[in-house]
Amino acid sequence: MAVPKTNTDILTGNEAMAVGAKLCRVQVVAAYPITPQSQVTENLSQFVESGKLKAQYITVESEHSALSVCIGASTVGARAFTATSANGLAYMCELIHWAAGARLPIVMGCVNRAMAAPWSVLNDQQDSMSQRDAGWIQIYARNNQEIIDTLIQAYRIAEQLYVPVMVCYDGYILSHTVMPVNVPSQKDVDKFLPAYVPHTILKTADPRNINQVTLADPRNDATGVLCHGYMELRYLLAEAFQKAPDVIRRVDEEYGKTFRRCWGGMTWAYRDEDAEVLLTAAGSIASEATVAVDALRAQGVKAGVRAVRVYRPFPAKELAEHMNRAKLVCVFDKSLSYGYQGPICADVKAALYASAERPAVHGFVAGLGGRDVKARELVEAVKQSVADYDRGVTDKETGWINCQI
């Protein structure tokens, strides 16, 4: 009997990202190795060196230069890719804002790692969360299959909106863990992802100053054209983010038609239909929450997951619609806005503000600097929260899961 042909490989998250970039036929790769992202750059340089990927691999001395190279390449019409983690992302910071303001559809893999000091090469999400206001779309993958699928979707989204996209996934937990990954065929990816057309074609016969100094108000250029001022251009970026949720949902649906896999668009859920308590998080910790939900259900707690897949734009309306049916939402952040709360928790609360009937929201910080987060710890936190809620506690201080101080 013939064995059915499959294209399922056993891949780490980093390999899934590199294979995904190859399938997207990226034309310029510029990345600087940093743990836990290094394997992405290693694989891509091998693909380029062996001729499997026809791209320019530009070696750089820093992440600042890596993203600068991608900005130049994307400006002149090349599909550009980079990847980094933690301090590398911080070193890119100036160019992260630049890529967004210049409306360049660069896609970056952000392998989430804790920010120094103290040094840690292990996972949390402080790095990308700290860049949330830079004007990049941020998507958090929950497993290695979602990494490769999201990367392919990311170029469609970015190139339609002219907004850069960060595909975030947890360091080590996903980046260095092998899982079966269905690798799409090149033919299907080519069909799904048309060639990149830049928003402006630069020609030597018609030279342009790009991203020149703008002053406070719009001004005429030398040919008498009234050019946008800074504020107008930033409004247009904000407007692209208004359109983004629909684009992201549609791209995910179309992806499903071709590849038989959808990831929920902006958010995803697990056993949430009749849930009284919802667990919310982004990335692999949200996967862990599904295990916690099974345990909670076994103990008689009607729990479910409503996870954030896309963090910017924030799925405020979608979350409000689903959360208003619950009595309690427990948010697990792998980062913290120091002096306030976990960023997802604060955003969830804001999203619920307009609802007349809204659940209580309890926030937790978990898994900083690679501290393992176990499903049973989530179960205990939720059970305590339910007990507090039943005693009438609707708001409480941010809880620190398994912090041994």
Place this chain on the structure above:
Amino acid sequence: MSTRKCKHISAMASPSVGEAGKTGQWRTSRPVVDQSKCTAAKGRNCYLCSDFCPEGVIPRETPIAIDLTYCKGCGICCEECPAGAITMEPENTGSGDDTPPAGGE
């Protein structure tokens, strides 16, 4: 005022002199050329001031004439001149009306 509005989603304009306004207004000191010391004025090929000028406001012509409408007064020409022919002199200090505007027109 033009009725033609740009449709770009990023900052973009046709290049022209003075794109960023009259940047000469930023200057706090001005380069002054002593033509009697200038190497180019003596008929030799020098023009290092022109080569090093980051603003492109020194044409490769003699006598050396710096376009003070757009010279920001950085002093690089003065630093690079091998003949010491360029000095930087303060702009109208103390007159009360010499505060450089923030950024041209």
